[in-house]
Amino acid sequence: MAENSTVLPYPSLDDMQHWTWVIGKAQQMMLEHGLDMMQIATAKPAAPGLPALPDTSAFAKAQADFWTDSLKMWQRFLTPAQAEPAEENPAHARDRRFAAPQWRDNPMFDLVRQSYLLIADHLLKGVDAIDGLDPKQKDQVRFATKGFVDAMSPSNFAFTNPVVIEKTIETRGENLLKGLEHMLRDMTKGQLTHTDPDAFEVGRNIATTPGKVVKETPLYQLIQYTPQTSEVYKTPLIVFPPWINRFYILDLNPEKSFIRWAVAQGLTVFMVSWKSADASFKDVTWDDYIVRGQIDAIDTVRDLLDVKTVHAIGYCVAGTTLAATLALLAARDEARKVKTATFFTAQVDFAKAGELNLFVDDEQLKLVESLSGEGFLDGRYMAATFNLLRGRDLIWNYVQNNYLLGQDYTPFDLLHWNGDTTNLPAKWHKAYLVDLYRDNKLVVPGAISVDGTPIDLTKVKTPSYVQAGKEDHIAPLESVWKITEHFAGPIKFLLAGSGHIAGVVNPPSAGKYQYWTNDKPVKTLEDFMAGASETAGSWWPDWIDWLTGQDADKVSAKAARIPGKGKLKAIEDAPGRYVKTR
Structure with missing residues (x-):
């Protein structure tokens, strides 16, 4: 934090009561939504030829665990002297999104952080508790859930991120204007910027071996x-x-x-x-x-x-x-x-x-076709796909730093290369996804040919x-x-x-x-x-x-x-x- 920045005050009693109500209401809504979905699911008869719906006991246990952990969190927050000591998940301790001390030093934002991590953990545990899905379906649900959880992190929003609030007060909003400039530029080019776009030039300071x-x-x-x-x-x-x-x-x-x-x-x-x-x-x-x-x-x-x-x-x-x-x-x-x-x-x-196998299904293949009108696939599609695989590091980290904090881009040759996209031949790319990723033909002797010759x-x-x-x-x-x-x-x-x-x-x-x-x-x-x-x-x-x-x-x-x-x-x-x- 800069020396001349404004330190956020500790919340008043009214603030505490308000945020207690807001976060408690959010937890209640999520719990009720989960129970409603379970009731709707169990009320529907199995379709002909499909397996019966799974036993909901795993859902019930997941919801009970969520409620128990929520009560423990509230007890630590409201009556810390009487609460059980917190056993923080080691992964949470290493989570760079909440590395700034403001996330723990200010009780209000510590509550926001803990509530988010609690909800995130139990959303992912809820996916693991689902029975009756084949492994690929479960992986798809988990990947989508993790993407949603990462997107909804309080670190991604200006008014729930204490570091952004301090920066906004310190700069009198200049950070948000600069961040908006970054975001509009990225929207124009259709691609997230990770590094200073003018810092590197092929043949000048990268790719220079004679x-x-x-x-x-x-x-x-x-x-x-x-x-x-x-x-x-x-x-x-x-x-x-x-x-x-x-x-x-x-x-x-x-x-x-x-x-x-x-x-x-x-x-x-x-x-x-x-x-x-x-x-x-x-x-x-x-x-x-x-x-x-x-x-x-x-x-x-x-x-x-x-x-x-x-x-x-x-x-x-x-x-x-x-x-x-x-x-x-x-x-x-x-x-x-x-x-x-x-x-x-x-x-x-x-x-x-x-x-990457999660991106090879009928819907994704249709998307590839829709984006390949001139016979080639824009390289920005593949760049976005690879960024999604590490969304926390390659997307949301830059949303916070470049859009919310308005920080200058750091020159980094590897990230310059990462954003230097290449268009792909659409016909071959689709065949690659279907024949290799989806159908795994390359390892079946004679199942695939090159220039008319079956290979093994x-x-x-x-x-x-x-x-x-x-x-x-x-x-x-x-x-x-x-x-x-x-x-x-x-x-x-x-x-x-x-x-x-x-x-x-x-x-x-x-x-x-x-x-x-x-x-x-x-x-x-x-x-x-x-x-x-x-x-x-x-x-x-x-x-x-x-x-x-x-x-x-x-x-x-x-x-x-x-x-x-x-x-x-x-x-x-x-x-x-x-x-x-x-």
């Missing part, structure tokens, strides 16, 4: 990076980033750049930069990204450097298509084109794909390095592990600390997080975890040791190893035009 674009197709540009060592490993590396985001997540700045680090290790590195979809992508499908994307890029690099094989990396959804690429090459007896495959937080089996992941024998993130909410650990259950070749599985982005983008110089490995043969994730060894810091050195252990031959960094000096002439400097196309 290199050249050496090939361009309607689907992608191929970037070759300039070597930093006099000798390089003979087998080059080609990286396939997800087409739902910009490639420079792997080249944010010199300190965080996986690309710059890999080049410094002596690798000849190529990056595929996918073009953001437009109307010309109307008929682009799965086949295009695999055959005219990944395999075309692999063949281009092999021909350019006159090598028989390449190392390949697939990140997230590009890892999914890399798996299909390997299966297609195996079916064509061309598996030797890829010496090793590395998968960054990628899935092939979507049986345990996490909360169990035929993939390419040595693979599979990296998962311990806290990944987009490609959950349990889902990534399943790659090991389908490939037939040697696999090294590594679990990195943190999540989908920070678990991957973790340079050794940062000294952050940790990773787990297990060199013993294991068949289950549980066995892997039981025998895993923890190592502090970045997993990148472990990966380069594994990669170079597959092929240690080196050649001079000259001729075609220098961008533009071989068969393919330089088209433009890295990072190229495609990454800047909106």
